[in-house]
Amino acid sequence: MPQPHILMCSPKHFDIVYEINPWMSRQRRANPVLAMEQWRALEQMLLECGAKISLVAPQPDLPDLVFTANAAIVFQNTAVLAHFRHSQRQGEEQHFAARLGEAGFQVQTLPRTDLFFEGAGDALFCGDTLFAGYRMRSDALAHQLIGEMLGVRVLPLELIDPYYYHLDTCFCPLTPDAALIYPPAFDTYGRRVLRESISQLIEVLPEEARRFACNAVVVGRTVITNVGCPKLHASLRESGFEPRETPLEEFMKAGGSAKCLTLRLDGEDAANWKAGLS
């Protein structure tokens, strides 16, 4: 297996200075020392999994730049750049574009600037299909355009719970035919689509979904989550995965966790194109 390659951003400027999701409150600012400690522990765990880590330079006025998952959707040599719904995050786009270009990607943008799309936060491959979350942050129409640009099947899923505003907070592909899912974050259509499209769905309980259990980083059989998801870890072990946990509460204050802090540059393991299956 080629070395997994992950893009991260140091939390040097991470903080809660605006509120753009229900997790955020300016009354609960980040503890910079603790945040740095937690981020380094995650980085260390990924290195232990054999991953290569690339970094995007932190920027003073962009506290959420640390959430690299939102930079783009990666497909082979192409990265379709995010266009953030909230102006507070739109400044991140140029830094991600520059860094991804530097990393050798052909960086593309959506053909329409009136549509929003928040990268791998809302678009995850499982098998041949790109599952795409919409309504909260990304637009369904943007996903259709990405499907056309990449020539892949896109199944848009409506997100209905503001606490699970990105697809990667309630859904996590593990392999081309297995995924974690928190069903109440989806409407009945979305749940049915997921059930009909993915053969093995591991359901996450509400209390663990709130601990960002679905916001997991998958490297091979290793699944890394925030602490406090024991039932999920038991299920994962039962299914032959190796769950690991690391405390990420500082980032939960901003509505993110393990997965949000990473962007898999060589493609997620659950993507068939990555495994050479498509």
Next chain:
Amino acid sequence: MHLLEEPSMSQDTHGSSSDSAPFREVAEVSGHIIDSLILPKILDAIKAAGGSFQILKIDVGQNLADPSFARIEVRADTEEKLGKIIKTISAHGATPVLKQDCRLRPVDVEGAFPESFYATTNQRTEIRVDGEWILVDDQEMDCGIVFDAVQNRARCLPMCEAVLGQSVVVGHAGVRVTPHERNTQSAGFEFMNSAVSTEKPKGAAVREIARSLFSIRRAGGKILLVGGPAIVHTGSGEYLSWLIRNGYLHRLFAGNALAVHDIEQAMFGTSLGVRLDSGGIVEAGHEHHLRAINRLRRIGGIRPAVEQGLLTSGIMYECVKNNIDYVLAGSIRDDGPLPDVVTDALEAQSLMRAGTRDIDFCLMIATTLHSIAVGNLLPAWVKVVCVDINPSTVIKLNDRGSFQTTGLVTDVEPFLRALVEELKLLEAAP
């Protein structure tokens, strides 16, 4: 791509909205709308909000990666409800057709349009570019629309004239058609929808046509006549000559035959060998039209024949004398033909196209194929009167979308005689 054209799938909710719901908007959605359940979800959302819908078109992708496409007409009984529904379904990726710019694709094969080009109607059409609506010039049915970004101009273009690199409108998004008002109840551009009666009173219709010609002449408008040889055979040539001399005709489209028999009559007093004054058959009269054609071919055409005194009367003579442009379009059964006849069908079509752009009124008399050809070229707002002894000509014209046609099923001679009489009355009126 599997194509289900116009399947007319429709769904009405119980009670509030129905087929008669007055507020309607067309929206499009594409992508993996079937397996993602986006399409059923949109349709459910329309119903849940008290609206109804009709699926106007659906293309279902065959392979896993192929997107599907649906065009849906959303209906509601109030404008507010319609707006709410459109807002709801927009969140699922459906886009109102009129809120998008049109999609343009370059011509990649000379003389052909890109796949899924927008096929025009004869109705007033606009396209949306960068949020602005642009009126399409040279409106004509069965064409494509090309957009010139430099001049910011859109126009209809027949596919055979497509040039590499031209931008052509594809799909229905960003295209707005305003149906021309019509007398019948049904609306829109449609085929197989005509009503022609042989039992309508003719007098009133002829008077109405005369009034139209009279007022167009007074306003400086342009009148086109598309005519068949029966005009000459029935002895009506003199009425046409009168119309030309008195400024009621400004352009003439016909075939070889009308000109040939008109010239035969001028030279020999016969049409297809039949004496027009007595109706008697003349010895060797069947040769007259060939001899007439031959003389014209020897002298080089109608204009030289008039200028050199060989042709001294008749419709074609009056055309030359009164500077009336004419297009004589050839066919494979033509004798001769006359040197003036354009035998390349595309060239003839293109000359006729150019000759219809400034026309305000069109009289089609006793010709089926030329009438249909010209009907195809005219925009819906040009009034057309079609006079034929055979009702099927008028029906055919209507069935091909030229529904602005008023049909008059009658013999040509009494029609033209009555028309000239009515015009003389109008001229004599104080």
